Amino acid sequence: MSALTAPRCSTLLFAVVVVFVSADPKIIIAKSGQDVTLKCRAPNNKTRAVEWKRTDLLPEYVLWYQDGQFAPANQHPSFKNRVDLQDRQMKHGNLSLILKDVTINDTGTYVCSVLTESTGSLMLISIVYLSVRPDPKIIPAVPGQNVTLTCRAPNNKTRVVKWSRADLVDKHVLLYQDHQFVPASQHPSFKDRVDLQDRQMKDGDVSLILKNVTINDTGTYECHIYMEETHSLKILSIIYLSVVFPPDLKIITAESGQDVTLTCRAPNNNIRVVRWKRTDLGDVCRLVVENGNLVPANQHPSYKNRVDLQDRQMKDGDVSLILKNVTINDAGTYECRVFMNETHSRELISIIYLGVLPPDEKNMTAESGQRTEGPVSQASSTKLHVAPPGQTGGQEKDQENKDGGKEGRSVRLIVGLSVSAVLLVVVALVINLICRKYERGFSTIKQKERMKRKKEIERSVKYSKLNKAEPDVP
Structure with a gap:
C-alpha cells in the first residue's frame, strides 16, 4: 500500500x-x-x-x-x-x-x-x-403504429421499472418489479398493449413498447427506476408522445363484406418494389418487379388471397391496392411505399386510414298472424316487427348497442304484440257498441209498429160496437 x-x-x-x-x-x-x-x-x-x-x-x-x-x-x-x-x-x-x-x-x-x-x-x-x-423528447406517431419510448438506466442494478403518464394520476402505464409485471394499478387502456423492449434489461435498457397507438395515447410519459444504491425512484426520461392523423392522411370508411380500393400513385413507372404496409401488422402486400412481372415477396397471412393491385401493369404509376371482403379486423392505417430505380430509396407515397363498420342489422316486417321465413347467419342479426291488422309495416333503422341488442329486440316484440292485443280489444268494443245501438234502434221501431197496430185494432173494435148499437131504419 x-x-x-x-x-x-x-x-x-x-x-x-x-x-x-x-x-x-x-x-x-x-x-x-x-x-x-x-x-x-x-x-x-x-x-x-x-x-x-x-x-x-x-x-x-x-x-x-x-x-x-x-x-x-x-x-x-x-x-x-x-x-x-x-x-x-x-x-x-x-x-x-x-x-x-x-x-x-x-x-x-x-x-x-x-x-x-x-x-x-x-x-x-x-x-x-x-x-x-431530462430534456423532453417528442415522438410523433399515427394511429395504429407501434412506438418505442426509449429509456436507459445507468447500470444493470435495477429492481423496479415504472412508466407513468402525468394525466393518469395514481394509475401507471407499466410496472415491472423483480422480473415480473405488476398489473394491480395499471390503467386499463394499456392492458395487453405495453411491454419492455428487453425484459432482461441488458445494459440498462428499460425502453417501453406501446402497441397500436390511438389519439388517446397522446401525453407525457415518464420513465422511473428504483436504484439499489439510493433506495429510491429516480426519473430517467421524459417523452411526449403525439398521436395525430397526418395532414395528408386519407380516410376511407367501408362496410363489412365490401371490396375497397386504397389509392396510390407513384411519380412514374420505373418501380422496382411496391410495398403496402399496415402500421400495426407489417407487410400487407409486398411485390417485387422481376422481368416485368410482379412477384409476391412477403405478406401477412390474414391478407392471403384477398389483396391485389388495381393495375398489375402499373400504368401511369398506379399502384392502388384492392382489398377484398373487408372485416372489422382490417381497420387501421395503411402506408404505400415504392422503391424507385432512379433514387434507389423507398418513398412514402400515400397514407390511408381504413375504418370498417360492423355488419348492418337486417329488418323484417310482418302482420299479425303472418308466417315469416328468412336466412339465419352468425354475421348478421334480424329484427321482427309485427304490425297490427290493417297497417302496413315499413323498414326501421335500428342502431342498438352491443350489450342491449337482444333485450331491445325482445322488448319491441312484446310491445308490438301488446299494442296489437289492445287494438283488437278496442275494435271489439266498438263493434259491440254499434251492435247494441242498432238493437236499441230496431227495438224502438218494432215498439212503434206494435203501438200503431194496437191503436188500429182498438179503433176497429170501437167502430164495430157503434154499428151494433144503432137500430135499423125502416
Missing part, C-alpha cells in the same frame, strides 16, 4: 462524517446536454491531490488528479473523457470540476476533497448537489 493510499483509507470514515456535519451543500440545476462547473476552492495552494466523487458510486470516483496527472484506474466509466479540472494548475486553490454533456444519469451528490502537504490526508472542501432535468 502506498503512502498516499494509506491516508485515503484511514480518513475515509472521517470524510463521510464531515460530509453530513460541517459541509454546506450547493445545488446546481442543469438541463441535459449542458456543460456544468461544480465549484470547489482549497484554502491554499499546497494541494498534492484532488478527488471528486459521487456518493452513490463509491468506491469508484469521478476524478482523481495527483501531481499534475489524472489517475484513471478507479474512475467510473460513465465519466471517461467527460470531466476535467477548470484549472489544472490549481491556482488560488481552484479545484472546480467541469462535467461535459450532462445527462439525467449525472444527477447526484458530488464531494470535493483535497490532499495537502501539511495534513497528509484528505480534507473535505465542498459538497455540490447536481440535478439534471
Whole structure:
C-alpha cells in the first residue's frame, strides 16, 4: 500500500462524517446536454491531490488528479473523457470540476476533497448537489403504429421499472418489479398493449413498447427506476408522445363484406418494389418487379388471397391496392411505399386510414298472424316487427348497442304484440257498441209498429160496437 493510499483509507470514515456535519451543500440545476462547473476552492495552494466523487458510486470516483496527472484506474466509466479540472494548475486553490454533456444519469451528490502537504490526508472542501432535468423528447406517431419510448438506466442494478403518464394520476402505464409485471394499478387502456423492449434489461435498457397507438395515447410519459444504491425512484426520461392523423392522411370508411380500393400513385413507372404496409401488422402486400412481372415477396397471412393491385401493369404509376371482403379486423392505417430505380430509396407515397363498420342489422316486417321465413347467419342479426291488422309495416333503422341488442329486440316484440292485443280489444268494443245501438234502434221501431197496430185494432173494435148499437131504419 502506498503512502498516499494509506491516508485515503484511514480518513475515509472521517470524510463521510464531515460530509453530513460541517459541509454546506450547493445545488446546481442543469438541463441535459449542458456543460456544468461544480465549484470547489482549497484554502491554499499546497494541494498534492484532488478527488471528486459521487456518493452513490463509491468506491469508484469521478476524478482523481495527483501531481499534475489524472489517475484513471478507479474512475467510473460513465465519466471517461467527460470531466476535467477548470484549472489544472490549481491556482488560488481552484479545484472546480467541469462535467461535459450532462445527462439525467449525472444527477447526484458530488464531494470535493483535497490532499495537502501539511495534513497528509484528505480534507473535505465542498459538497455540490447536481440535478439534471431530462430534456423532453417528442415522438410523433399515427394511429395504429407501434412506438418505442426509449429509456436507459445507468447500470444493470435495477429492481423496479415504472412508466407513468402525468394525466393518469395514481394509475401507471407499466410496472415491472423483480422480473415480473405488476398489473394491480395499471390503467386499463394499456392492458395487453405495453411491454419492455428487453425484459432482461441488458445494459440498462428499460425502453417501453406501446402497441397500436390511438389519439388517446397522446401525453407525457415518464420513465422511473428504483436504484439499489439510493433506495429510491429516480426519473430517467421524459417523452411526449403525439398521436395525430397526418395532414395528408386519407380516410376511407367501408362496410363489412365490401371490396375497397386504397389509392396510390407513384411519380412514374420505373418501380422496382411496391410495398403496402399496415402500421400495426407489417407487410400487407409486398411485390417485387422481376422481368416485368410482379412477384409476391412477403405478406401477412390474414391478407392471403384477398389483396391485389388495381393495375398489375402499373400504368401511369398506379399502384392502388384492392382489398377484398373487408372485416372489422382490417381497420387501421395503411402506408404505400415504392422503391424507385432512379433514387434507389423507398418513398412514402400515400397514407390511408381504413375504418370498417360492423355488419348492418337486417329488418323484417310482418302482420299479425303472418308466417315469416328468412336466412339465419352468425354475421348478421334480424329484427321482427309485427304490425297490427290493417297497417302496413315499413323498414326501421335500428342502431342498438352491443350489450342491449337482444333485450331491445325482445322488448319491441312484446310491445308490438301488446299494442296489437289492445287494438283488437278496442275494435271489439266498438263493434259491440254499434251492435247494441242498432238493437236499441230496431227495438224502438218494432215498439212503434206494435203501438200503431194496437191503436188500429182498438179503433176497429170501437167502430164495430157503434154499428151494433144503432137500430135499423125502416
